[in-house]
Amino acid sequence: MRSGAKVAVIGGVFVLMAGGIGYGAYSMLGDTVGGDGGTRSASESSKVKTGPPSAEEIAETSKGFLDAWAAGDAAAASLLTNNESGSAPVLASYGEDARIGKVKITPGPAVGTKVPYTVRATVSYDGKSKPLAYASELTVVRGLTTGKALVDWAPTIVHPQLTEGATLRTGEASTPTIEAVDHNGKVLTKEKYPSLGPILDTLREKYGESAGGSPGIETWIEPADETQPDVNLLTLAKGKPGTVRTTIDAGAQEAAERAVKKYAEASVVAVKPSTGAIRAVANNPATGFNAAMQGKQAPGSTLKIMTAAMLLEKGLVTANGAAECPKEARYYTRTIHNLKHFSLPDGSTFTQSFARSCNTAFVKLIDDVDDDSALAKEAREVFGIGLDWKTGVVTTDGSVPEEVQGEAAAQYIGQGTVQMNALNMASITATARTGTFRQPVIVPQSLDNRQLATATRSLSPSVTQQLTTMMRATAAWGTGAKAMASVGGDKGAKTGSAEVDGQDTSNSWFTGFSNDLAAAAVVQTGGHGGDAAGPVVAEVLR
Structure with a gap:
C-alpha cells in the first residue's frame, strides 16, 4: 500500500489540491520564524510571554487549529502548532492521500491544557463513500521563542493510532484481505x-x-x-x-483477552508444549505494539526454571537433595537476599528452595558451576532462547547475554541483563514440560515452509522429570499454590517478580502448565508473581 507523498513546498509556500478544493497558501517570506512555529517581528521579541497558557489562550488556539484543520487549510492549522514543518504535510495528507472530507470536529471541555475532541468525517474514493468517526485530544503549550499559545504537535492529534512518520491513505489495497x-x-x-x-x-x-x-x-x-x-x-x-x-484456540484466546483486562498493563501467551503451537496472545492495552511477543524485560524468578535445569544437568543438585537457603548470598560484589530476608532450615531440599523461590539457594551454587556464562549457553542450546524464531509474525526471541561475576549471579534469578517476554517464558515452560524445545508458531510451518529454530539438545528424561516435579510442588504448596488452586489436570508453576529501573512496585511474572498447555504472563507493577500474573495464567489454563 505504498505510494509517494503529494505535498509540495515551493519557496516556503505550501501548494496542494485535494478533491477539487483549493487549500490556502501562506507565505513565510519577510518574517522571523520561530523554531516552535508561528511568526514574530523583531519589535515583538522583547515582549515574549512566559508561563502556562491561560484558559482563554487554550480555547482560542485550539479552536483556531481545529477550525483550520476541519476546513482543509493545512497551512493555517500548522502555523498554530509548535512544529510547522512536521505538522503541515501530515495535515495536508488528510484530504489528499486519505481522501477525508466533510470534516466536523467537536471539542469538549478543556482539562487543564488538554482539549479532547471528536471527529466525524466522510471518506470518498472512486465513487465509494463511508463515514469515519473517532476521538482524540491535543495539548496547548507556550512557544519557547514566540511566547504564543500553540498546539503541541503530535501525529496522534490527527488520529490516535497515527505514529511519527506514518501516513493516512485511502485507495485500493495492494494486499488482499x-x-x-x-x-x-x-x-x-x-x-x-x-x-x-x-x-x-x-x-x-x-x-x-x-x-x-x-x-x-x-x-x-x-x-x-x-x-x-x-x-x-x-x-x-x-x-x-x-x-x-x-494455531490460535478461540476459547483460550477469549480467556486471555478477558484476563488481561483486569489490569492496566498486562500480557499473556499460551503455548502447546508438544507442538509449539501458540494458542493465545493477549495484551492490555491492545495497541499496535504486541508486548506479549515483542516486549523485553527482566522476568524475575520465573527464569529459575532454566537455572534449575542447568544445575540439574551439571549434577550440582537433585530435586530431593539438600540445598542451602540462607538469608543472603554474595558473589563477587553482588549481595543477593531472599524476599523479606527469609531462610530455610538446614537440610531443606532443592525442591523446597525452588517452590519457595529462594534466591540464595541458586546464587550459592554459581561458584560450583565454574563457568559464569553457563546460563547463556543453557538458554541457547536447550531452551532455544536468542535464536531466530520464525513464528509467522514479528517476535523478540529472548536474550541471556554472557556475563561474569555479580552480573552473572543476577541472571540466575532472572534479573540483570536477562530480557524476556510472555512468549519466551511460555516457551521455556513448554520446554521444561517435555524436555525438548519446539519453536513457537502462530501459523503452521506448512503454510510457507519457513525454517524453524532448533535447539542443540534436549534435557535428559531424569532432568525433565525432576524439573516438572519441582514445578508441580510450586503449584501444589509453594508460591504458586493460591493462583493455581482452580486449575485442574497435571499442573506446575513458577512465580517471579522483577524490579525494573528502580520502580517502587515490582513487575509480577507467573508461568505454569496444565496437561499439554503452558502459559506465561506479566503484569506491570503488579507486585508478587502469584498476586497479579498468577490469576491471568490460571484463567487461560482453565
Whole structure:
C-alpha cells in the first residue's frame, strides 16, 4: 500500500489540491520564524510571554487549529502548532492521500491544557463513500521563542493510532484481505479479539497475496517502517478474503483477552508444549505494539526454571537433595537476599528452595558451576532462547547475554541483563514440560515452509522429570499454590517478580502448565508473581 507523498513546498509556500478544493497558501517570506512555529517581528521579541497558557489562550488556539484543520487549510492549522514543518504535510495528507472530507470536529471541555475532541468525517474514493468517526485530544503549550499559545504537535492529534512518520491513505489495497481462523476453523476478528489486531495485520501483509483473495478499497495507516504492517481503519468496499489458518484456540484466546483486562498493563501467551503451537496472545492495552511477543524485560524468578535445569544437568543438585537457603548470598560484589530476608532450615531440599523461590539457594551454587556464562549457553542450546524464531509474525526471541561475576549471579534469578517476554517464558515452560524445545508458531510451518529454530539438545528424561516435579510442588504448596488452586489436570508453576529501573512496585511474572498447555504472563507493577500474573495464567489454563 505504498505510494509517494503529494505535498509540495515551493519557496516556503505550501501548494496542494485535494478533491477539487483549493487549500490556502501562506507565505513565510519577510518574517522571523520561530523554531516552535508561528511568526514574530523583531519589535515583538522583547515582549515574549512566559508561563502556562491561560484558559482563554487554550480555547482560542485550539479552536483556531481545529477550525483550520476541519476546513482543509493545512497551512493555517500548522502555523498554530509548535512544529510547522512536521505538522503541515501530515495535515495536508488528510484530504489528499486519505481522501477525508466533510470534516466536523467537536471539542469538549478543556482539562487543564488538554482539549479532547471528536471527529466525524466522510471518506470518498472512486465513487465509494463511508463515514469515519473517532476521538482524540491535543495539548496547548507556550512557544519557547514566540511566547504564543500553540498546539503541541503530535501525529496522534490527527488520529490516535497515527505514529511519527506514518501516513493516512485511502485507495485500493495492494494486499488482499484475509479471514484468519483458529486451529478448529473458527473466524478470528479484531473486534472480538482486539489483542490479535497487530497479528492479523501482519498475517495479511505476509500471506494475503498467497491466500487466494482479492483486494478491496480501504483507509489505512502506512507506517514509516516498511517492515511493519499497514493498519486498516476503514473498509469502503470489501475484497474477497483469503483464508489463513492459525494455531490460535478461540476459547483460550477469549480467556486471555478477558484476563488481561483486569489490569492496566498486562500480557499473556499460551503455548502447546508438544507442538509449539501458540494458542493465545493477549495484551492490555491492545495497541499496535504486541508486548506479549515483542516486549523485553527482566522476568524475575520465573527464569529459575532454566537455572534449575542447568544445575540439574551439571549434577550440582537433585530435586530431593539438600540445598542451602540462607538469608543472603554474595558473589563477587553482588549481595543477593531472599524476599523479606527469609531462610530455610538446614537440610531443606532443592525442591523446597525452588517452590519457595529462594534466591540464595541458586546464587550459592554459581561458584560450583565454574563457568559464569553457563546460563547463556543453557538458554541457547536447550531452551532455544536468542535464536531466530520464525513464528509467522514479528517476535523478540529472548536474550541471556554472557556475563561474569555479580552480573552473572543476577541472571540466575532472572534479573540483570536477562530480557524476556510472555512468549519466551511460555516457551521455556513448554520446554521444561517435555524436555525438548519446539519453536513457537502462530501459523503452521506448512503454510510457507519457513525454517524453524532448533535447539542443540534436549534435557535428559531424569532432568525433565525432576524439573516438572519441582514445578508441580510450586503449584501444589509453594508460591504458586493460591493462583493455581482452580486449575485442574497435571499442573506446575513458577512465580517471579522483577524490579525494573528502580520502580517502587515490582513487575509480577507467573508461568505454569496444565496437561499439554503452558502459559506465561506479566503484569506491570503488579507486585508478587502469584498476586497479579498468577490469576491471568490460571484463567487461560482453565
